[in-house]
Amino acid sequence: MTRLFALILGLICLALPAIAQQGPLRIEITEGVIEPMPFAAPSFVASNAEAVALGEDIASVVAADLESTGLFRQIQTASFISGITSFTSPVEFADWKAINAQALITGQISTNGTQLVLQFRVYDVFAGQELGNGLQFVGTTEGWRRMGHKVADAVYSRITGESGYFDSRIVFVSERGNKGDRKKSLAIMDYDGANVQMLTDDSNLVLAPRFSPTGDRVLYTSYETGFPRIYLLDVGSAARRVLEAQPGSISFAPRFGPDGNTVVYSLATNGNTDLFRMDTTGTGRVRLTSSPGIDTAPSFSPDGTQIVFESDRSGSQQLYIMPATGGQAKRISFGAGRYGTPVWSPRGDLIAFTKQHKGRFHIGVMRTDGSEERLLTASFLDEGPTWSPNGRVIMFTRETQGAAGQAALYSVDITGRNLRRIRTPYGASDPAWSPLQ
Amino acid sequence: MKYFTKTALIAGAFFLAACDPNSRFDNPNGTAGTGAGTGEFETGGLGSASDPASPEYFSQFVGDSVVFLVNEYTLTSAARAVLAQQAEWLIDNASYNAIVQGHADERGTREYNLALGDRRANSARDYLLSLGVDAGRVKTVSYGKERPAQLCSDESCYSQNRRAVSVLVVGQ
Numbered sequence: 001m002t003r004l005f006a007l008i009l010g011l012i013c014l015a016l017p018a019i020a021q022q023g024p025l026r027i028e029i030t031e032g033v034i035e036p037m038p039f040a041a042p043s044f045v046a047s048n049a050e051a052v053a054l055g056e057d058i059a060s061v062v063a064a065d066l067e068s069t070g071l072f073r074q075i076q077t078a079s080f081i082s083g084i085t086s087f088t089s090p091v092e093f094a095d096w097k098a099i100n101a102q103a104l105i106t107g108q109i110s111t112n113g114t115q116l117v118l119q120f121r122v123y124d125v126f127a128g129q130e131l132g133n134g135l136q137f138v139g140t141t142e143g144w145r146r147m148g149h150k151v152a153d154a155v156y157s158r159i160t161g162e163s164g165y166f167d168s169r170i171v172f173v174s175e176r177g178n179k180g181d182r183k184k185s186l187a188i189m190d191y192d193g194a195n196v197q198m199l200t201d202d203s204n205l206v207l208a209p210r211f212s213p214t215g216d217r218v219l220y221t222s223y224e225t226g227f228p229r230i231y232l233l234d235v236g237s238a239a240r241r242v243l244e245a246q247p248g249s250i251s252f253a254p255r256f257g258p259d260g261n262t263v264v265y266s267l268a269t270n271g272n273t274d275l276f277r278m279d280t281t282g283t284g285r286v287r288l289t290s291s292p293g294i295d296t297a298p299s300f301s302p303d304g305t306q307i308v309f310e311s312d313r314s315g316s317q318q319l320y321i322m323p324a325t326g327g328q329a330k331r332i333s334f335g336a337g338r339y340g341t342p343v344w345s346p347r348g349d350l351i352a353f354t355k356q357h358k359g360r361f362h363i364g365v366m367r368t369d370g371s372e373e374r375l376l377t378a379s380f381l382d383e384g385p386t387w388s389p390n391g392r393v394i395m396f397t398r399e400t401q402g403a404a405g406q407a408a409l410y411s412v413d414i415t416g417r418n419l420r421r422i423r424t425p426y427g428a429s430d431p432a433w434s435p436l437q
Numbered sequence: 438m439k440y441f442t443k444t445a446l447i448a449g450a451f452f453l454a455a456c457d458p459n460s461r462f463d464n465p466n467g468t469a470g471t472g473a474g475t476g477e478f479e480t481g482g483l484g485s486a487s488d489p490a491s492p493e494y495f496s497q498f499v500g501d502s503v504v505f506l507v508n509e510y511t512l513t514s515a516a517r518a519v520l521a522q523q524a525e526w527l528i529d530n531a532s533y534n535a536i537v538q539g540h541a542d543e544r545g546t547r548e549y550n551l552a553l554g555d556r557r558a559n560s561a562r563d564y565l566l567s568l569g570v571d572a573g574r575v576k577t578v579s580y581g582k583e584r585p586a587q588l589c590s591d592e593s594c595y596s597q598n599r600r601a602v603s604v605l606v607v608g609q
Contacts, residue, residue, distance in 0.1 A: 179588045205583055208547060226536075227578050228551065250555060250579060253548040266552065268579070271510070271559025273552035294552040310549065317549055340546040354546050380590070383546050399543075403588035430547070 025103060025124035025131055027071050027160045029392060036073035037159070038100050039066060042084045043077075044107035044118070051111045054144055058118065061148030062105060065166040066155060068192065069393075070418030075101050087119060096125045103131070105155055116141045120151050122158055132158045145194055146437070153436070165388040166191060169434040170395065171209040171218050171235075174198065175407055175427035182427075186220060188235065191388075191433065193409075193423045199238050208384070208430045209233075210255045215434035217280075219243075219254040219263060230254040230265050232280055243282045253296045256280075257324070258304045264288070264324075266296040275309060277324075288326035299343045300324060301368075308332075308342040308351055308368075319353060321368065332370035341384050344368075345391040346435075350414070352385035352394050363396045365414055376416040381405075384429070389436040395422070397429040490530050492605045499526045503561060505599040507542075510556035512564055516601075520561055523603055524568035527575075534574040534608045537561045542595035543582045554579030561601040574608065 027037055041063040044055035066072040081095040087108035096104050107120035121134040135154060137147050146167055153164030174187040174196075183202035186209050189195055199218070200206055207228070209220035218233045224242075228250045233240040243263060244251040254265035257277075264277045275288040275295045289295040293313035300307055301324075308321050314331065317338040322329035333339040337357030344351055348368075355362040355375065361382045366373040381399040388394070392414055398421075399407040407429040409422040422428075486493040495501060500523070503516035512520065527535060539558030541550035558577035566572050587594035 180585050182583065205580075207551075207583070248576075250551070252551050266548065268552055268555040271556045271563070271577075273555060294549060294556070296548040296552050297546070310546075312549075317546075340549050356544070356546075359544075381543065401590040403590075405543075405588075405590065 025127065025159060029071065029160050029162060036067075036071055037102050038073050038075050039063075039103035039105065040075045040080065040096060040099070040101040041066075041105040042080065044109050044120070045084060045087045047108060047110035048112075051109050051116075054111065054116070054141065055107070055109050058109065058144055058148040058151070059105075059107065061145055062107075062152045062155065064192065065149060065152035068418075068420065069156065070413060071156075071160070072103075075099055087121075091123055093123075093125055093128045096123075101125050103155070103159060105151070107151065111141055114140050114142065116144060116147065118147050118151070120154075122155050145190065149190070162392065163390045163436060165390050165393065165433075165436060167437045168389055169211075169215065169437070170386075170409070170422075170431050171199070171211055171434070172409060172424075172431040173206060173209065173429045174202075174424065175429055176202065179403060179405055184429075186218070186233070187424075187428075188218075189424070196425055199233060199235070200240075208253065208432075210432045211434045212256045213258055213260045213435060215437060217256075217260075218432075219256060219265075221252040221254065228252050230263070232263075241282075243278065243280070244276075244285075253298065255299055257300045258302055262300075262304075264298040264300065264307060266298070275307070275326075286326070288322070289329070297341045301344050302346055302348045306344075308344055310340045310342060317356075319351065319370070332368070333366070333373075334370060335373055343385055343387060345387050346389060347391040350391070352387060354383040354385065354396075363394060363412065365394075374414075374416065376412050376414065377410070377419065382410075384431070386431050386433045388433055393418075395431045395433055397431065399429070492533070495523075495526055495530075495533075495603075495605060499523055501604070502600050502602045504596060505557055505601070507595075507599070508545075508553070509599075510553065510560045512560055516561075517564060520564045521568060524565045524570050527565065527570045531574075532608050533605045534576070535565070535570075535603045535605055536576045536578055537565075538584075538602045538604060539577065539579045540584060540586070540598055540600050540602070541582045542598040543585060543590065544595065545582060547581060550581035551579050552581075554581045557599070557601045561603070565603075 041059045043059045046052040046055040063074045067074050079099050082092050084106045104123040104125050109118045117138050119136045122131045124131045149166035152166045156164040168191045171188045173184045175182050177183045184206050185202040186199040186206050205223040207221040209218045221228050222231050230243045230251045231240050232243050249269040251267045254263050261280050266273050267276050273294045275298050278285040291313040293311050295311045298307050298309040307324050311320050317340050319333040319339045319342045320329040320331050337355050339353050341354045342351050350365045352365050355364050360378050362375040363377045363382050363385050364375040380401040385394045385396045395411045398410045406427045409428045409431050412419045486497045500519040503519050537558040539554030541553045562575045562577050585598045587597045
């Protein structure tokens with residue numbers, strides 16, 4: 001019932017702030033969310049002296065996660081009337097109402113050596129009650145940021161009714177050096193840019209890494225042999241092996257199927273680029289297309305039955321969908337301009353893509369039948385969208401113009417709002433978002 | 438394998454500039470050395486440009502690079518003329534093989550440009566083979582938009598970046 005009520009409210013209030021104080025604490029993620037929901041996340045109460053600093057840091061991660069969605073707004077500590085000094089004492093709702101905190105997140109942590117125990121609760125301040133039940137996480141102090149992301153995922157999920165995306169990672173290409181001789185290495189980091197680690201050195205050009213459905217392996221393209229070939233890398237050990245090494249051909253644009261054992265990719269032979277699939281063992285290669293045009297950038301539907309890809313078989317780059325076993329492809333993009341790099345959303349409902357039109361590059365989304373195209377961004381060069389695990393946010397590469405041009409990672413909501421740059425130590429391109437961990 | 442382009446390209450560029458400072462931009466099908474030439478200098482084993490059997494001569498006088506129109510991979514008549522000279526040189530100098538590198542300008546998506554670079558490299562290779570160069574002596578590779586020769590973001594650079602560059606390697 002409350003869900004239905006909130007939905008109706010969301011529809012009625014499209015032009016109004018979507019947070020209604022008289023209703024249940026709820027954000028419907030629609031075009032109507034304009035006014036972020038104010039929340040308070042005071043430092044988590046430390047049960048032992050060693051945990052004090054972590055209590056502050058974890059609450060900051062939770063707050064930063066929520067605020068980064070554009071759906072929430074953190075109320076600064078300086079405005080607090082009362083703090084939270086005890087996790088178990090009753091909450092003074094009046095003090096939080098007075099500063100218009102609609103949601104309140106309280107937590108308690110304790111450490112014992114490297115062990116970290118965290119408990120938290122979420123309150124609907126104006127209803128004067130807890131939202132869902134308190135939860136406890138047990139982990140290591142080293143993984144404190146992850147624990148913060150898990151809390152934020154739970155809060156996001158309770159308030160929006162959708163799964164979160166904060167406890168996730170990004171594999172990407174870290175870039176250094178001059179545009180004409182860019183040094184590239186594979187790197188991995190938390191979704192918010194923390195904990196960057198290099199997975200390869202920069203002695204060989206590497207391109208476009210893609211996560212496996214479980215996030216433990218990565219497919220990518222490397223020039224290790226002097227020729228572009230697709231590789232499979234184990235994230236834990238950084239061990240890698242070549243998957244496709246057919247002499248006289250180059251392979252690129254690999255992506256996992258939802259079963260984690262299938263790879264779809266492009267193989268170029270004698271100037272013609274077609275799509276193939278194989279097993280992650282490197283065997284069982286099957287040709288999927290045989291058009292004289294360029295067929296590339298394949299991406300599976302989440303149920304594994306279909307593949308969306310780009311082809312210039314009609315004369316210009318356009319998007320097509322075909323059965324995952326190959327066969328008749330149906331064109332889905334018909335707007336003006338060129339369409340490339342399609343990626344099926346994890347919910348299955350949308351295709352994200354790069355569009356080139358009138359000298360500008362855009363990230364956009366359309367339904368799987370090509371209808372309801374929406375462009376989310378515009379710049380000199382935006383490309384290569386990747387979906388957040390819940391299908392609500394898209395990350396992509398933006399490169400600036402000119403001889404000193406640099407690539408960086410950005411994210412944007414599928415509503416086109418909340419464009420943000422993800423801070424990375426060097427230039428960065430080709431992001432791929434992991435599943436929720 | 439030994440790569441010779443770097444020094445040859447830079448030397449070629451100086452040579453051309455000395456001859457005619459405008460030639461690189463005035464000639465869209467240019468024979469100028471516009472390969473992926475950045476990085477360290479190599480100094481050994483090039484021979485003199487006055488030696489017709491030297492890689493330096495290949496780069497400077499034969500022309501190691503041909504350029505393409507936007508999104509195109511068909512060879513212009515100027516490109517065919519350069520490739521004809523390359524074919525002749527390769528036939529005369531059997532101790533060298535070639536890797537044709539295909540490139541694209543930055544106005545495209547990464548994967549598409551890799552495929553486009555592959556098309557361009559193969560167009561050049563096919564033409565070399567049609568003129569009698571042994572198929573086993575010419576390989577192709579695509580760099581897509583990863584290795585622009587010119588760094589600016591306008592057509593004066595893009596027209597130089599849409600290219601196929603024949604890189605000599607010592608034959609085996």
